[in-house]
Amino acid sequence: MRSIRRSLLGYLLVLIALALGAVGVLVDRFANAAMRTRETAEEERIKRAFQLDEQEAKARVEEAKRKFEADLLADAKRLAKEVQYKLAVILGQNPERRLTPTEWLVFQAGAFIAGQNPGPSPGPVFRSPGGPGRFPEPPPPVKATEEEARLFHLRVGLMEFAAPPAVLATGITISALQPRVPGGAGAFSDPRVFNDPRRYNPFPGWAEYDGPHMITRVAETLGKTFEDDDHPAGFQITLIAGPYNRPVQVVTVPYPARVGTDRVQLPLGTEWYTADQEAEPKFDEVAVPGHGALRRVVAGASPNGRPMVFSVWIPSPPSLSPPVPVPNPPAVQFRPIPRGPHLSFRVVVQVARAPIVLDDGLTVAREKHDDQLARVRTETQLELANLRARLVVIGAVTFAALVLGGWFFVARGLAPLHILSDAVSRVSEKDFRLPVVSTELGHELAPIHARITQTLTLLQRAFAREKQAVADISHELRTPIASLLATIDVALRKPRTPEQYRTTLEECRLISKQLGQLVERIMTLASLDAGNDHTHVARTDASELASGCAAVIRPLAAANNITVAVRAEDELMLHTDPGKLREVLMNLLHNAVEYNDPTGTIDLTVRRAGETAVFEVRDTGIGMTPEVRDRIFERFYRADSSRHSTGVHAGLGLAIVKEYVARLNGTITVESEPGKGTTFRVTLPAPSGAPTPVPTDRAKSGRAVPAAS
Amino acid sequence: MRVLLVEDNPQLVKAYRQGLEEEGFAVDVATDGEEADVKCRSTSYDVIVLDIMLPKVDGLTLLKRWRGSGINTHVLMLTAKATTADKVGGLDIGADDYLVKGADMDELFARIRALIRRGHQQKDPVLRCYNLEIDTAARTVRRAGQVVHLTPREYALLEFLAYHRGKVVTRSMIWEHLYDEYDENTSNVVDVYIRYLRNKVDKGFEPALILTRWGEGYMLRGDDDPPLQKG
Numbered sequence: 001m002r003s004i005r006r007s008l009l010g011y012l013l014v015l016i017a018l019a020l021g022a023v024g025v026l027v028d029r030f031a032n033a034a035m036r037t038r039e040t041a042e043e044e045r046i047k048r049a050f051q052l053d054e055q056e057a058k059a060r061v062e063e064a065k066r067k068f069e070a071d072l073l074a075d076a077k078r079l080a081k082e083v084q085y086k087l088a089v090i091l092g093q094n095p096e097r098r099l100t101p102t103e104w105l106v107f108q109a110g111a112f113i114a115g116q117n118p119g120p121s122p123g124p125v126f127r128s129p130g131g132p133g134r135f136p137e138p139p140p141p142v143k144a145t146e147e148e149a150r151l152f153h154l155r156v157g158l159m160e161f162a163a164p165p166a167v168l169a170t171g172i173t174i175s176a177l178q179p180r181v182p183g184g185a186g187a188f189s190d191p192r193v194f195n196d197p198r199r200y201n202p203f204p205g206w207a208e209y210d211g212p213h214m215i216t217r218v219a220e221t222l223g224k225t226f227e228d229d230d231h232p233a234g235f236q237i238t239l240i241a242g243p244y245n246r247p248v249q250v251v252t253v254p255y256p257a258r259v260g261t262d263r264v265q266l267p268l269g270t271e272w273y274t275a276d277q278e279a280e281p282k283f284d285e286v287a288v289p290g291h292g293a294l295r296r297v298v299a300g301a302s303p304n305g306r307p308m309v310f311s312v313w314i315p316s317p318p319s320l321s322p323p324v325p326v327p328n329p330p331a332v333q334f335r336p337i338p339r340g341p342h343l344s345f346r347v348v349v350q351v352a353r354a355p356i357v358l359d360d361g362l363t364v365a366r367e368k369h370d371d372q373l374a375r376v377r378t379e380t381q382l383e384l385a386n387l388r389a390r391l392v393v394i395g396a397v398t399f400a401a402l403v404l405g406g407w408f409f410v411a412r413g414l415a416p417l418h419i420l421s422d423a424v425s426r427v428s429e430k431d432f433r434l435p436v437v438s439t440e441l442g443h444e445l446a447p448i449h450a451r452i453t454q455t456l457t458l459l460q461r462a463f464a465r466e467k468q469a470v471a472d473i474s475h476e477l478r479t480p481i482a483s484l485l486a487t488i489d490v491a492l493r494k495p496r497t498p499e500q501y502r503t504t505l506e507e508c509r510l511i512s513k514q515l516g517q518l519v520e521r522i523m524t525l526a527s528l529d530a531g532n533d534h535t536h537v538a539r540t541d542a543s544e545l546a547s548g549c550a551a552v553i554r555p556l557a558a559a560n561n562i563t564v565a566v567r568a569e570d571e572l573m574l575h576t577d578p579g580k581l582r583e584v585l586m587n588l589l590h591n592a593v594e595y596n597d598p599t600g601t602i603d604l605t606v607r608r609a610g611e612t613a614v615f616e617v618r619d620t621g622i623g624m625t626p627e628v629r630d631r632i633f634e635r636f637y638r639a640d641s642s643r644h645s646t647g648v649h650a651g652l653g654l655a656i657v658k659e660y661v662a663r664l665n666g667t668i669t670v671e672s673e674p675g676k677g678t679t680f681r682v683t684l685p686a687p688s689g690a691p692t693p694v695p696t697d698r699a700k701s702g703r704a705v706p707a708a709s
Numbered sequence: 710m711r712v713l714l715v716e717d718n719p720q721l722v723k724a725y726r727q728g729l730e731e732e733g734f735a736v737d738v739a740t741d742g743e744e745a746d747v748k749c750r751s752t753s754y755d756v757i758v759l760d761i762m763l764p765k766v767d768g769l770t771l772l773k774r775w776r777g778s779g780i781n782t783h784v785l786m787l788t789a790k791a792t793t794a795d796k797v798g799g800l801d802i803g804a805d806d807y808l809v810k811g812a813d814m815d816e817l818f819a820r821i822r823a824l825i826r827r828g829h830q831q832k833d834p835v836l837r838c839y840n841l842e843i844d845t846a847a848r849t850v851r852r853a854g855q856v857v858h859l860t861p862r863e864y865a866l867l868e869f870l871a872y873h874r875g876k877v878v879t880r881s882m883i884w885e886h887l888y889d890e891y892d893e894n895t896s897n898v899v900d901v902y903i904r905y906l907r908n909k910v911d912k913g914f915e916p917a918l919i920l921t922r923w924g925e926g927y928m929l930r931g932d933d934d935p936p937l938q939k940g
Contacts, residue, residue: 471792475762478789479718482810486724489814493731511720 004417008410009403016402020395031387039380046372053365061362068295068355069283075235076281076299076351083237083347086225087218219251234294234353236266240273240346264288266296266350273346286352296352416441424452432460469635473522480515484508521652525635528659535663540578542613542686543568546606549582553589553602561599564589568606574613574686580660581684585615587653588680592619595678613686618679624672632670633658710755710825710865711735711886715745715771716787717763721810725758728814733848733861733868734821735889742766749775753885754782756824758817761788761799769802776803783824787817822846829872836871838929841910841918843871852914862887863906866899867929870919875931877922903927 219239237253250273252265266286281299288294423436434456438449491504527533550566557564574581585604592602600620607614624632635655661668666684712734716722722738729736737752739745741764749757761768772784785806786799796807805827806820822845826834836843840853848864850857859867865887870878880899903919911917918930 471790474791475789478791478810479721482789483718483721483724485811486721486728486814490724490728490731493728493814507720507723 005407005410005414008414009406012406012410013399013403016406017399020398024391024395027391028388032384035380035384039376042376043373046369046376050365050369053368054362057362057365068353069297072283072295072297072351072353073281073299076297076349079235079237079349079351080299080347083222083349086222087347216251219253223253234264234266235349235351236268238268238272238348238350240348264291266294266352268298268348268350272298272300272348288352291354293355294352295355296350298348298350300346300348416445420445420449420452427456429463432456432463465634472635476518476522477515480511480518484511484515487511518652521656524656525652525659528656528663533663535577536579537575537577540574540576540581542572542574542581542606542615543570545578545582546585546604546615549585549589550604552586553593556590557593557596557602560593560596562593562596562602564602564604566604566606568604569608572606572608572613572686574684576664576684580664584657584660584664584682585617587657588617588682591653591680592617592621592678595619596621600677608686608688609683611685611687613684615682615684616679618677620677623674623676623678624670625674629670629672633668710821710869711737711752711889712821713737713739713745713748713752713754713757715739715742715757715763715768716760717741725814725817728818729821730889731861732818733865735865735887735892737890740764742768742771745771746774748890749780749782755828755886756821757782757784758787758821759784759804761786761790761795769799772799772802772804783828785817785820785824819846825872831872836868836874838871838874838918839916840914841871843868850910852910857909859906859909863902863909866902867906867910870927870929874929877925877928879926882926 219237222237222239239251239253241251250268252268266288281297283295283297285293286296419436420441423434426435427433434449434453436449438446441449487504487507491501496504524533546568547566550564554564589602589604596602596619602620603616603618605614605616605618607616633654635652658668661682661684664684666682668683669681670678671681672678710733712729714722714725714729714736716725716738717740719740722740726736726738737748737754739748743765745757745759745763746766748754759768759772763771766774768786768788772786775782775784783805784803785808786804787808787810788795788799789810791809799807805824808817808820822834826832826845834844834846836845842851844850845868850859850864850867866883869883869886883899903921907917907919911919916930920928920930922928
């Protein structure tokens with residue numbers, strides 16, 4: 001069986017679950033939207049910040065690049081300058097000195113001539129510093145000591161430069177001359193030396209080198225002037241030697257040429273050997289094994305695009321006889337040295353550095369940007385998850401609380417039902433009162449309460465009536481049976497005469513007949529109750545029927561000195577069940593006789609009143625009080641509970657009358673006054689128009705079936 | 710023994726009356742409550758057989774009224790109401806016994822006899838006086854072991870005397886208890902029946918049990934009466 005409590009709870013929970021679900025979904029959606037909006041805003045902000053950062057980083061990179069290149073260039077220039085100075089010092093020249101335009105023209109012209117005529121140059125026109133004239137034989141060269149050698153400038157001489165480079169390589173002798181301190185050791189006083197144009201600076205002690213070695217030596221010397229950390233960047237100095245624009249030897253200064261801690265070779269493009277217009281430094285990338293691409297700047301050491309030009313002396317030709325050490329050396333015959341093309345050094349410096357990590361800031365900014373974005377997204381997801389978890393937990397807790405609370409409160413709400421149920425279950429056949437008042441139940445249950453009370457009252461009445469009826473029936477039956485038994489018992493106690501037996505048997509027959517009538521009446525009522533009776537409708541003359549009934553009752557009435565008068569309208573035709581109507585009238589007449597006063601009268605009147613036929617039975621008997629009148633149609637009810645005047649009326653007559661009248665669609669009313677008499681009035685339907693016959697026995701049973709149409 | 714039968718069903722009255730009379734009872738009949746009331750107050754009955762459903766005044770009311778006014782006559786309710794509640798109600802109002810209609814006549818008679826015994830504080834259904842034995846159940850009489858045949862009226866007289874053994878019963882008492890309302894009151898009918906009884910009971914036996922108290926009435930010899938006094 002379904003439990004109301006459970007059903008109610010179920011509905012309630014479904015409702016709550018729906019509401020919670022809807023609220024949860026809405027909250028989730030709004031929260032989601034809010035989170036997304038916030039996330040989007042945050043992302044926008046992060047992106048803008050990133051763009052700014054990016055621009056900054058780019059600018060910084062540009063700046064850094066610019067600065068880098070400027071630094072590199074500055075380095076290169078400084079290096080070039082340094083090299084220039086150092087080389088000049090090594091070569092004993094004034095580094096500040098520049099060829100005058102005239103000299104430059106001569107230089108170019110000489111180069112041109114040398115190019116045209118590589119033969120021995122005409123004798124140069126030297127002017128001795130000391131003055132014109134022949135120089136005395138100079139003292140033989142003396143090799144300078146190492147200490148001295150470090151202290152003196154170098155002079156470089158190129159013996160033959162007109163020859164092709166291969167020739168030059170072998171033919172050139174470079175002398176490193178040890179300068180002498182003027183006025184010291186008498187050497188300076190030697191006019192030969194002093195005046196010897198070949199010994200422009202005729203110092204004692206000198207070393208001789210062939211051309212390539214000389215250049216190498218210069219390079220080495222130059223290299224030694226640098227320390228490891230003079231320049232932060234890797235640099236390389238290349239000396240290109242040869243006549244002007246005709247490089248014959250390229251020497252890289254062996255030290256230092258490094259990047260970081262490694263010594264590396266920076267390749268130099270050949271265009272730098274001969275280039276004339278390479279004044280502008282050039283940036284480029286150079287691939288160095290092990291270090292990747294380096295940013296490099298290449299610059300000529302000489303400004304103005306001009307090579308550094310050094311004067312070169314040619315020593316005695318190999319054909320010359322070696323000088324004879326004589327106290328007075330003979331005058332040496334010098335060939336005039338052509339003032340021709342001089343050896344020129346072209347110095348190219350390279351400064352290379354690993355390019356700075358240009359996108360360093362950018363990467364950081366991008367990483368930061370990505371980080372922030374990821375964090376914002378993660379946070380949003382986390383918060384959403386948190387929110388959902390909280391929603392779920394709240395929903396679950398609410399739901400659980402509602403389940404428990406709902407169970408309790410639904411039970412409280414249903415308490416009146418329990419009360420009513422208990423009350424109903426306490427009702428028994430002994431006590432039909434509902435032991436609860438409707439104010440305890442609430443107004444929803446009040447109708448049910450009223451209905452149950454009403455039903456119980458009806459039930460109680462029916463029960464009491466039934467009980468009474470059973471008691472009555474048993475009582476009514478027991479009395480005749482008892483008298484039958486008693487009669488027979490008495491007769492059997494002794495031997496009797498035939499006459500006595502006959503009397504006894506007649507006695508018994510009378511009693512049995514009464515008993516049969518009683519049973520018949522009870523059966524009739526039971527049959528009426530069960531609805532098994534049939535109404536046999538027929539065309540009936542009411543007057544005739546009334547007269548017949550009066551004729552039947554008249555002997556009984558006469559025995560009691562009662563007169564019966566009949567007043568009937570002629571031709572009052574009815575469509576009704578004559579048997580039942582006769583039964584009704586006979587019962588009423590019997591009652592009228594039974595309850596009449598001696599010498600009383602009975603009036604039976606039949607008349608038409610509109611659409612009805614009215615039968616009246618009026619007696620002048622003892623009458624009834626209103627209390628009695630209200631109950632006379634109850635079964636087994638008798639105004640005088642012990643009256644047995646005729647013996648056959650067990651209080652069923654009027655009950656049967658009432659049932660019959662109801663079957664005939666009529667009504668019965670009573671007027672009575674104690675001591676004066678009683679009038680029963682039966683009203684049956686009697687349509688005034690020509691009544692149409694209805695088939696007999698068409699109506700089966702039941703009160704609702706019309707007796708006549 | 711005189712019984713008042715209060716019953717409104719004529720057939721029943723007829724049957725009971727005949728049965729009771731044949732059993733030796735003197736029977737008066739009342740067919741409604743008022744009549745019964747009048748008869749009960751004017752006559753001393755041994756037992757009243759009372760129906761409940763009666764015209765005018767019902768049996769229960771009647772009984773209540775009687776008990777209220779000090780009438781202690783034994784009342785046997787004989788009605789068609791058979792439920793326990795009815796029985797309890799009747800007995801509680803003051804009935805001495807309750808019998809439902811339809812019971813055997815023998816039972817009715819036995820109950821009436823029992824009520825009569827109870828009225829005389831007699832438990833033994835056999836009444837004894839010297840060598841006289843009266844079996845009230847079988848309605849037989851023995852004197853010194855010999856069966857004495859009595860007519861119902863003689864038997865009733867002897868039984869009445871036996872119930873009042875040792876006490877004088879007057880003629881009017883005998884009349885009142887042994888004759889019903891329809892019997893003709895002839896002055897010497899009691900004496901005649903006493904003589905019949907002596908002839909059958911005392912003649913040829915010693916001692917004489919039926920004694921005469923001159924001017925008062927008769928009595929059955931009690932234990933303390935002089936044994937050889939001749940009546």
